[in-house]
Amino acid sequence: MNTTTLRRKRVVLPTLAVLAAVGIGGTVWTATANESGVDGAERDRVGAAATEAVGGTVVDVETSDDRGETYEVEVRLDDGSEVDLALDEGLAVVAEERDGDDGDDHQDTNGRDTDRDTDDRPVAEADRTAAEKAALGAVEGATVLDVEASDDRGAAWEVEVRDADGAEWDVVLDADFGVLRTDADGTDD
Numbered sequence: 001m002n003t004t005t006l007r008r009k010r011v012v013l014p015t016l017a018v019l020a021a022v023g024i025g026g027t028v029w030t031a032t033a034n035e036s037g038v039d040g041a042e043r044d045r046v047g048a049a050a051t052e053a054v055g056g057t058v059v060d061v062e063t064s065d066d067r068g069e070t071y072e073v074e075v076r077l078d079d080g081s082e083v084d085l086a087l088d089e090g091l092a093v094v095a096e097e098r099d100g101d102d103g104d105d106h107q108d109t110n111g112r113d114t115d116r117d118t119d120d121r122p123v124a125e126a127d128r129t130a131a132e133k134a135a136l137g138a139v140e141g142a143t144v145l146d147v148e149a150s151d152d153r154g155a156a157w158e159v160e161v162r163d164a165d166g167a168e169w170d171v172v173l174d175a176d177f178g179v180l181r182t183d184a185d186g187t188d189d
Contacts, residue, residue, distance in 0.1 A: 037061075037062060038061040038062060038071065045091070047061055050087065053096075054077065056075040056083070058073060058075055059076050059145060059146050060146065061073050064086060068088060070089045072084065076146075080123045080128070081098065083096060083097065084098075123157075130177045131173055133177070134157075134177040135161050135173070135179075136161070139163050140163070141163060142162060142164070144160075155172045155174065157173040157174075158173070159173065167184065168184075168185035
């Protein structure tokens with residue numbers, strides 16, 4: 001072997017090792033970047049099982065890290081209320097929590113739920129449409145994931161959106177659907 005061949009091997013082999021490490025790291029990062037979200041045909045299959053169980057429209061589907069649960073599905077019912085479902089591997093419902101369910105059942109003398117948080121109340125279709133329009137104007141290229149009444153002082157509505165890059169945002173609106181603030185998901189708590 002001549003000296004030129006040895007030098008070439010000393011350069012090529014470490015370069016290939018670095019490229020392989022970067023490629024593997026990128027693949028692992030891509031696989032875990034959307035770790036809890038469920039997309040595509042799997043989302044459709046899980047969502048269909050959830051809506052078959054309770055009706056309504058699927059808002060969000062995620063994988064679950066709770067024992068005995070494989071998926072967590074948020075469903076908006078026709079009356080505007082929401083229900084959270086936990087499904088097992090076979091897509092059977094193993095847990096269900098409706099708006100206002102907190103394990104305690106406190107009602108007033110007229111049978112109304114007195115435990116219900118402000119943000120658990122159903123959202124009228126006209127309000128939902130106006131809130132969605134305002135949020136889509138605040139985050140360019142976004143898709144609306146959820147609209148809720150807000151329990152924050154001075155805020156009336158909270159709209160969760162996903163931007164074109166896949167990042168989730170909370171758009172907080174006043175009673176007239178004016179944007180009060182836009183927070184990266186999870187930063188407003």
